[in-house]
Amino acid sequence: MMKYQLLLLIFSWVTSTSAKADSPEIDLSTQQSLDKLVTEIQAKSKLVGLGAIVMQDNKTLAISTAGERKVDSGVKITTDDQWHIGSITKSMTATMIAQLVETGKLNWKTSVKDIFPKETKANKIHKKWHDITLEQFLTHTSGVKGNFSMDIQTLWPEEGKERMDVRKAQVLDVLKSAPELTPGKQFLYSNVGFTIAGVFAEQKTGKSWESLIRKNLFEPLALSQAGFGPPKDGDKELEQPRGHQKGLFGFGSPKAVSTEADNSPVMGPAGTIRMTLRELAAYANEHLQGEKGKGKLLKQSTYQYLHSAKLNDYAFGWVVQNSDMSGPVIWHNGSNTMWYALVVFFPELDVVIAVTSNDGNIKQAEKNAWKIVREMTKKIREKNS
Numbered sequence: 001m002m003k004y005q006l007l008l009l010i011f012s013w014v015t016s017t018s019a020k021a022d023s024p025e026i027d028l029s030t031q032q033s034l035d036k037l038v039t040e041i042q043a044k045s046k047l048v049g050l051g052a053i054v055m056q057d058n059k060t061l062a063i064s065t066a067g068e069r070k071v072d073s074g075v076k077i078t079t080d081d082q083w084h085i086g087s088i089t090k091s092m093t094a095t096m097i098a099q100l101v102e103t104g105k106l107n108w109k110t111s112v113k114d115i116f117p118k119e120t121k122a123n124k125i126h127k128k129w130h131d132i133t134l135e136q137f138l139t140h141t142s143g144v145k146g147n148f149s150m151d152i153q154t155l156w157p158e159e160g161k162e163r164m165d166v167r168k169a170q171v172l173d174v175l176k177s178a179p180e181l182t183p184g185k186q187f188l189y190s191n192v193g194f195t196i197a198g199v200f201a202e203q204k205t206g207k208s209w210e211s212l213i214r215k216n217l218f219e220p221l222a223l224s225q226a227g228f229g230p231p232k233d234g235d236k237e238l239e240q241p242r243g244h245q246k247g248l249f250g251f252g253s254p255k256a257v258s259t260e261a262d263n264s265p266v267m268g269p270a271g272t273i274r275m276t277l278r279e280l281a282a283y284a285n286e287h288l289q290g291e292k293g294k295g296k297l298l299k300q301s302t303y304q305y306l307h308s309a310k311l312n313d314y315a316f317g318w319v320v321q322n323s324d325m326s327g328p329v330i331w332h333n334g335s336n337t338m339w340y341a342l343v344v345f346f347p348e349l350d351v352v353i354a355v356t357s358n359d360g361n362i363k364q365a366e367k368n369a370w371k372i373v374r375e376m377t378k379k380i381r382e383k384n385s
Contacts, residue, residue: 031064034062039066043107049067049077050365054302060281063079063278065079081241084231093201094316100204107207112129112175137190140187142314144180145180148174156264187314223281225275233259337360337362342370362371
């Protein structure tokens with residue numbers, strides 16, 4: 001998963017794949033602007049595939065894709081394709097946990113010793129972890145290290161009890177040693193921390209993180225195409241995009257990877273979800289509407305708490321900043337080094353923009369994703385003025 005950065009940065013195809021012009025929600029002018037932008041950027045940047053969607057006032061104004069599902073395959077990316085969204089998963093884990101907080105199964109102040117009382121009493125957990133809270137793990141302020149050892153990439157347990165047991169064992173192994181930083185005082189972006197938070201939820205409910213995400217997030221938001229791990233083919237080859245690694249030493253053509261290439265599912269709560277562009281935008285729109293008291297999943301006060309930054313502008317899986325584009329901006333990006341995704345929403349504009357790529361050239365993908373956000377935000381502001 002891509003290391004977190006505060007990055008508000010300031011033709012291979014003749015046409016892009018876009019939404020139908022006669023769609024009741026599509027705004028023709030916005031659609032034409034997005035088509036042109038996505039097509040030109042994909043061609044110039046040489047990203048294998050690129051997609052973007054713009055929503056405003058609960059409506060999809062435009063959606064467009066350009067490029068290929070697999071490099072040199074000739075098979076076009078479409079607006080219905082799925083994308084691996086990496087660390088955007090983090091806010092989804094926090095959203096699911098917020099539901100457990102609202103129902104009383106967890107509390108933001110639930111601590112390590114509350115979840116692992118036997119291990120704490122048996123001195124299997126370092127004493128400096130005992131009082132570290134769920135909230136601290138979800139805001140990168142717990143002091144836990146950023147990543148597991150590379151050994152975790154050899155662990156691929158089956159979903160369910162087996163995976164839950166392996167997750168718990170990996171978490172307890174981390175908690176044997178003292179925190180790397182001072183809890184509550186220092187920020188360290190951590191995939192481990194969100195995995196620990198996922199284990200908190202599993203231990204309190206007896207259900208796997210995957211099943212909790214399906215029940216509490218995918219189902220109520222009708223995210224029927226969403227799942228875990230990279231997109232998978234059905235009966236035919238290349239029914240979905242492939243991720244791509246950069247060429248050797250960053251040079252040469254990108255190389256397609258298999259439909260299984262990803263981080264270990266043990267790290268799922270930190271970043272292994274996939275979904276379509278429309279689903280990604282719908283999820284972010286739920287947070288945008290929730291901020292205004294119109295969400296489906298949580299109380300307004302809970303959404304506002306999830307969007308309240310702690311250290312380094314970081315909230316619960318979201319970066320919260322002021323922007324010269326149009327007031328406050330709430331965003332997150334993600335990458336497993338073979339895919340890239342960015343989702344942004346502007347509460348004052350009531351706008352959501354998401355950008356995705358199946359290319360491991362993260363520098364190019366990130367730079368151009370923010371370019372799309374800037375250009376489309378400017379377009380919307382001009383249209384509204």
